[in-house]
Structure formats: C-alpha cells, structure tokens
Amino acid sequence: MVRRAPPLRRWPITLVIGLVLLGAVPIAPRGPALPEARRTTGWQAAQLRGGRRRALCPPAGCPARPHRPSGAGSAPAGPAGRAAPDAASFDCSTVTDVGAGECAALVALYDDTDGPAWDDDSGWLVNTTAGTWYGVSTDGNHVTSLVLSGNNLSGPIPPELGDLKGLQDLVLGDNGLTGSIPSELGGLAGLQDLQLYDNQLTGPIPPGLGDLPGLQYLDLDTNELSGGIPSQLGDLSGLQVLDLYDNRLGGAIPPGLGGLAGLQDLDLGEDEITGTIPSELGSLTGLATLVLSGNQLSGPMPLSLDNLSQLSLFGFDSGVCEPVDTTFDAWFSAIPEASPASFCAAGPGTPTSAPPASGTPTGEPTGAPTLTVTVTVAPTVTGTPAAAATATPAPHQAESPTPAATPGGPGEEKRICLPLIELAP
Numbered sequence: 001m002v003r004r005a006p007p008l009r010r011w012p013i014t015l016v017i018g019l020v021l022l023g024a025v026p027i028a029p030r031g032p033a034l035p036e037a038r039r040t041t042g043w044q045a046a047q048l049r050g051g052r053r054r055a056l057c058p059p060a061g062c063p064a065r066p067h068r069p070s071g072a073g074s075a076p077a078g079p080a081g082r083a084a085p086d087a088a089s090f091d092c093s094t095v096t097d098v099g100a101g102e103c104a105a106l107v108a109l110y111d112d113t114d115g116p117a118w119d120d121d122s123g124w125l126v127n128t129t130a131g132t133w134y135g136v137s138t139d140g141n142h143v144t145s146l147v148l149s150g151n152n153l154s155g156p157i158p159p160e161l162g163d164l165k166g167l168q169d170l171v172l173g174d175n176g177l178t179g180s181i182p183s184e185l186g187g188l189a190g191l192q193d194l195q196l197y198d199n200q201l202t203g204p205i206p207p208g209l210g211d212l213p214g215l216q217y218l219d220l221d222t223n224e225l226s227g228g229i230p231s232q233l234g235d236l237s238g239l240q241v242l243d244l245y246d247n248r249l250g251g252a253i254p255p256g257l258g259g260l261a262g263l264q265d266l267d268l269g270e271d272e273i274t275g276t277i278p279s280e281l282g283s284l285t286g287l288a289t290l291v292l293s294g295n296q297l298s299g300p301m302p303l304s305l306d307n308l309s310q311l312s313l314f315g316f317d318s319g320v321c322e323p324v325d326t327t328f329d330a331w332f333s334a335i336p337e338a339s340p341a342s343f344c345a346a347g348p349g350t351p352t353s354a355p356p357a358s359g360t361p362t363g364e365p366t367g368a369p370t371l372t373v374t375v376t377v378a379p380t381v382t383g384t385p386a387a388a389a390t391a392t393p394a395p396h397q398a399e400s401p402t403p404a405a406t407p408g409g410p411g412e413e414k415r416i417c418l419p420l421i422e423l424a425p
Contacts, residue, residue, distance in 0.1 A: 084116035085125030097129045097138045105160040106130060106143065113153040113177070120151060142166025149195065150174040157196075159184040166190060173197035173219065180204075181220075186211050195219040197243070205249075207232040214238055221245035221267065229268070231256045239263055245291065246270040253292075255280040263287055269315060270294035277320065279304045291315040293339055300344045306331035314338040321345075 087110055092103035107125065115121050123133040131138035137145035143164045154176035161170070162184025168191060177199040185194070186208025192215060201223040209218065210232025216239060225247040233242065234256025240263060250272040257266070258280025265288060266281075273295040281290070282304025290311060298319035305311075306328050314335050321344040322332055332341065 085110070085121070087111035087115070087125060090125045094128045095130055097131050098141055098143055101163050102143050102165075103130060105158070105163045106133070106136065106146075108158040108160040109146075112158045113155045113175075118148075118151050118153060140166070145169040147171040148175070153177055155179075157182055157185075157201075161185065162187045164188065168214075169193040171195040173199070175199055177201055181206055181209075181225075183208050185209065188212065189214070191215055193217045196223070198222045200224060202226065204228075205230050205233075205244075209233065210235045212236065217241045219243040220247070223247050225249060228252075229254055229257075229273075233257065234259045236260060237262070241265045243267045244271065246294075248272055250274065252276075253278050253281075257281065258283040260284060261286070265289040267291040268295070273297060276300075277302055277305070277316070281305065282307045284308060285310070287311055289313045292320075293317055301328075301332075301341075303328055312336050316341075318342075 087107050090107055092100045092107065095103045098106075109115075110121070110124055115124060118124075118134075120134045127133065129138075130136050130143065135146060135148040135151065136143060137147075144166055145168060146161075146164070147169060149171050150173070152175065153172060156179035157172070157177055159182040161167075162182060165188070167188050170185070170188070170191060171193065173195045174197065177196065179201065180203035181196065181201055183206040185191070186206055189212065191212050194209070194212075194215060195217065197219045198221070201220070203225065204227035205220065205225055207230040209215070210230060213236075215236050218233070218236070218239060219241065221243045222245065225244070226249065228251035229244065229249055231254040233239075234254055236242075237260070239260050242257075242260070242263060243265070245267045246269070248271065249268070252275035253268065253273060255278040257263075258278065260266075261283070263284050264286055266284070267289065269291040271294065273292070275297065276299035277292065277297060279302035281287075282302060284290075285307055287308050288310050290308070291313065293315035295317055296319070297317045300321050300323045301316070303323060303325060309331075312335065314332075314337070316339050318339075320341070322329065322341040323344050332338065
C-alpha cells in the first residue's frame with residue numbers, strides 16, 4: 001500500500017521555513033520555466049542582453065538528433081592499462097567496413113587531435129570495423145556520421161576529413177580544436193550537419209561551405225573566427241540553422257542571407273558586425289529566432305521585418321531603432337522575447353524615447369527652439385490697445401501668432417521666451 005504524505009497544512013510553519021532555508025524544500029521560480037538550453041543535445045543556446053537565455057532551436061522545433069550516434073561506444077573497452085594505439089603502425093587494409101582512404105582520414109583525426117588523451121577512444125585503431133569505433137557510424141562502405149563532441153579533442157582539424165565522401169554528420173563541438181576550418185570540408189557534398197561550436201578555431205569561414213547543397217545545420221559559435229560572413233552561405237538553400245554567435249566576424253550582414261528560404265534560426269550575436277540590418281532578411285518568413293545583439297549595428301529596422309510572422313525571439317543592438325509605423329509597431333509588440341527598442345526620430349537612425357502621438361503636441365524636449373517676443377507698453381488711450389507686440393521667430397521657424405501684451409508701465413519693454421509647439425500631422 002502506498003502511503004500518502006501528510007498534507008502541508010499539518011506541518012508547523014517554523015519547520016517549513018527551516019526546510020526552505022536549508023534547501024530541503026525547493027521553491028519554484030516565478031513565471032514560466034525556461035526551455036532547456038540546446039547544449040544538452042549539441043545545440044547552442046542564444047543569448048539576449050540582460051542575461052536571459054533561450055533555446056536557439058527548441059526541442060519542439062528541431063528534429064531529434066542524438067548527441068552520440070547509435071553505434072557510438074558499442075565497442076568493448078580495451079583491457080585496463082593497455083598501450084595507446086599507434087597511428088603510425090595501424091594498417092588500414094585490415095579494416096573491413098570502409099575503404100582505405102576513409103580509414104586513413106579517421107587515423108589522421110586520431111593522430112592530429114591526440115587520440116590517446118580523448119575521454120573515450122573505445123575501439124579506435126584496435127578493432128577492424130570502423131563502425132565500432134567510438135563516435136563513428138558507417139553504411140555502405142562509407143563513414144556516414146562522426147560525432148565526437150565533448151570528448152577532449154585537441155589540435156587542428158585534419159584536411160583529410162574531406163575524403164569522407166559519404167559523411168552526413170560532422171559534430172566536433174565542445175573540444176579544444178585549434179587552427180582554421182579546412183576548406184576541404186566544402187567538398188563533402190552529402191553533409192547535412194556541421195557543428196564545430198565551442199572550440200578555439202581561428203581564421204575565416206571557408207567560402208566553400210556554401211557549396212554544400214544538403215547542409216541543414218551550420219553551428220560555428222563560440223570560436224575565434226574572423227573576417228566577414230561569406231556571401232556564399234546565402235546559397236545554402238536547405239539551411240535551417242545558422243549559428244555564428246560569439247566570434248570575431250566583422251563587416252556587414254550579407255544581403256544574400258535573405259535567400260535562405262528554409263532558415264528557422266539565425267544567430268549572429270556577439271560578433272563585430274557593422275552597418276544596418278538588411279531589408280532582405282524580411283524574406284525569411286519561417287524565421288523563429290533572430291539574434292543580432294552584441295555587435296555595432298545601427299539605424300532603423302527595415303519595415304520588411306514585419307513579414308516574419310513566426311518570430312519569437314529578436315535580439316539587436318541599442319543603436320538599432322524601431323521605425324514609427326503603426327503596422328510595424330503592432331508586429332514588434334507581439335514578439336514574445338525581444339530587446340528593448342527606441343523609436344527612430346526624424347533624423348535617420350536616431351533613437352528617441354517614444355513616437356509622436358497623432359494630433360497631440362510633442363511636448364517641450366530639452367534644447368527645443370524658442371520664440372522671442374518683445375512687448376512695448378504704450379500709454380493707455382481710450383479705444384486703443386494697451387500694448388503692441390512684435391514677434392521675432394527663431395531662424396528656420398514659421399512665424400507664430402502675436403501673443404497678448406503683458407501689462408507694464410508706459411514705454412517699458414519686456415522680453416518673453418516661449419517654446420515653439422509643433423502639432424503632429
């Protein structure tokens with residue numbers, strides 16, 4: 001029989017308070033729970049200013065992709081204290097499930113990234129079937145998946161990986177990889193998933209990555225990549241996720257990225273990107289996440305962004321302002337998570353605190369132009385005005401109706417500075 005816990009009302013309040021202080025009774029956070037960060041499944045979480053983190057590709061919106069392939073780790077571990085495999089002496093002709101060239105590419109990866117120091121190198125250069133090596137999946141005499149994320153790889157990515165012509169998934173994130181991204185990876189025509197996040201990779205993004213027709217996920221975040229964003233990435237017609245967060249990428253956002261019709265998540269945050277948000281991004285109608293914060297972007301948001309009806313997360317720099325447009329404001333206000341925005345003033349790209357309300361004065365902002373009125377009080381004469389007033393408008397300002405005279409002694413002059421009040425159309 002299952003025993004029921006006593007109701008909370010029977011517990012002494014002092015006991016409850018004591019348990020809370022000791023951490024024995026957790027208190028649920030207020031508000032909705034944040035979705036789990038993508039890192040647990042190999043997906044990088046995006047960040048908005050203010051320290052809020054949201055999943056760049058939430059579980060409901062992404063296909064389930066295992067952190068390890070089904071064959072990973074299936075090889076029996078070697079005996080305790082066995083000698084580290086010797087890449088130089090390994091004979092690829094003994095491997096039965098892949099060709100010698102692809103076997104040599106795997107051996108080069110093991111050798112160049114200090115394979116004996118990996119957290120798990122089960123089966124590598126020991127078994128004669130590469131599909132039983134930890135992180136490797138094979139099919140039809142080809143390596144189809146290579147997933148070694150978080151496995152303590154260190155050193156450069158060998159260019160020989162470009163010989164894995166059947167490769168569909170290359171996931172080497174969360175390691176200590178250094179050097180540049182080999183241009184040879186642009187020859188992996190069947191590649192669908194390329195994840196090199198959380199390493200120390202340097203140099204430019206190879207333009208050849210734009211030649212991967214089947215690529216769906218490109219995740220290079222949290223590295224030290226430099227140079228501009230290659231315009232060739234706009235040719236990846238099947239791309240769903242483009243994550244270049246936290247690098248040293250500069251220059252402008254390529255307008256060609258607006259041609260990625262299937263893109264769902266675009267994260268260019270925490271880089272060194274300059275210029276304005278290109279209007280072409282308004283063509284990404286399936287976009288759910290757009291993170292551009294942490295750069296040097298400025299100017300007004302393009303009105304075309306209101307085509308992004310699926311957008312649920314929008315991060316941008318403080319130099320970016322919202323255009324004063326009723327339709328656009330309704331779209332922007334409906335985004336569940338967005339950076340705080342200022343409205344653009346009359347000068348292009350100049351933020352202001354609020355839009356002018358239709359039919360009402362704009363108020364008296366600091367530094368507003370004024371109208372100087374000089375009033376000369378004349379002796380009182382029956383049937384004539386007590387004073388005549390002349391108005392001298394400030395330069396480039398329209399004349400204002402003459403105000404009523406100010407009482408004073410005969411011949412006395414008074415100067416009055418009045419703020420100009422402009423009515424919005």
